[in-house]
Amino acid sequence: MTRSSEHERIKKLRSLFASSQTDGLLLSIGDDAAVLAPGEHPLVWSIDAAVEGTHFRRDLMSLEDAGYRATMAALSDLAAMGASPMGVLSSLVLPRTLTDDELEAIARGQRDAAALCGTVVIGGNLARGDAISITTAVLGRAERPLTRSGARATDRLWLSGDLGWAALGLALLEEKREADSEHAVRAFRRPRARIAEGLAAVRAGATAAIDVSDGAAADAFHVASESALTIVLDEAALADDELGELAASIGRPVLDLILAGGEDYALLCAAPASATLEGFRPIGELVAGSPQVLLRERTGTTRPISAPGFDHFGL
């Protein structure tokens, strides 16, 4: 139950994070700032917070999971821009009672998530507070950054990853039924930022992209809105029989999980129908029209599922 001084803790984190290296890092933890080599490509830069009680609960995941997930959520924004990460900064707010072992668990999760995305934690900050919060800044470079606004009316909508599984995992954990699907629990606790897929989308000529953090309908709506187009999602293409059975077992409509689930960190992108997008499958299309998201049901009927003012869309 050791609780070292901040100075000692920074030394420990420095050694934990220093086990890996990354290209272009000129100076890491231990000075006023990290220093990185400039490159020829545009810089992509984002920040994200994971707050105990709001974004994670310690009874539903370990602190290692929390560090891992917070880091992946931030890195997922780079994936959505078609960027490759250059480094991660971590700002931790920690209660006085947090032990060294608990801090190390958070840091291990952060380190492992960064490593899986080919990058490292190169600096950060420790502060005192009542609840744990893990704020992650990520910096990357992108030859051609993918925004939400570049989609064209002839594009298809493509998906990399599964939808609804993280929400299912959370629901199972809340009902203490995690044994029902290890896959779902893992989707919730250990999502993956789709860095490689984002880069593949850039190479394949994608015109816009977003990661699914709020739910597929809400995030698709961001693309529809910024690109001034209508998105039509294809129910048949979104179908997932295994998810459907598990959804039924917890009394949730499977489409609710798929369209509103969120936190899967799947990747949506717009690209021509003729594109070859490794790791993606088509799930809908972009058409001229007002910014909204429609669902084409199996019957052929099309109905709106997201539009301006829909805070929670009805399903």
Added chain:
Amino acid sequence: MTRSSEHERIKKLRSLFASSQTDGLLLSIGDDAAVLAPGEHPLVWSIDAAVEGTHFRRDLMSLEDAGYRATMAALSDLAAMGASPMGVLSSLVLPRTLTDDELEAIARGQRDAAALCGTVVIGGNLARGDAISITTAVLGRAERPLTRSGARATDRLWLSGDLGWAALGLALLEEKREADSEHAVRAFRRPRARIAEGLAAVRAGATAAIDVSDGAAADAFHVASESALTIVLDEAALADDELGELAASIGRPVLDLILAGGEDYALLCAAPASATLEGFRPIGELVAGSPQVLLRERTGTTRPISAPGFDHFGL
């Protein structure tokens, strides 16, 4: 007492922060990440948190001050690296009860601090939590980044800014005596990141630098430690008669405020004695010896004030 949706709030912040512009910004708030033009110089990148109850108290400063101060504290790390800022990202954790006006006050402070340093808030994140926290990531570029480790045994130690006034301001506020020194209260609530001075230090041939956030003795020790040298501070050069009188009135030794005060965001740098450092004055020297900070008293006697293991040095 309006409390808008997150979506509405982001729109408001977007318009508040968009009033200014900065070179090299390709894409600002409203996508998965900000996009910046690369440059030819190394990138300098840092993160800092200001947590309510730990770093600021709402009875001692306004939320506008809190936003301003948090942003300056983060930008001060760029100053200490001799970097010029490219942009600021803000990650806010806000209690459910916080009103739109209160959020706007924080944001105004952030915007004004950034503007004073020639930069802008280009993105960020809003999250729910029990206490307000303002986490700020800053990105800059430096032709020649100033680390803590480059000082030489023949260098002088130079200071830009005053020491001890922020600590005095805090003490006066805590005793409800803020009328005794507006200057001190302002030093505490509205510190300034010394960006221009950091750049001047680089041009003048400085070999190392650090900003004073923990207190001059502790921060000088970081330079001594990383540069493997002894730093000798000159009491006569640190003297401040006006501060001395006010310190006496609150029963604090003036040297305690000057050496341990912290949060002045003054700038310390090492540079040759022959250097012309605009905005700096010499306050000591670097000499061969074990990593420690000594104080040369007016009497000529030298005594240690900081060394490894000194968590709080005695004065």
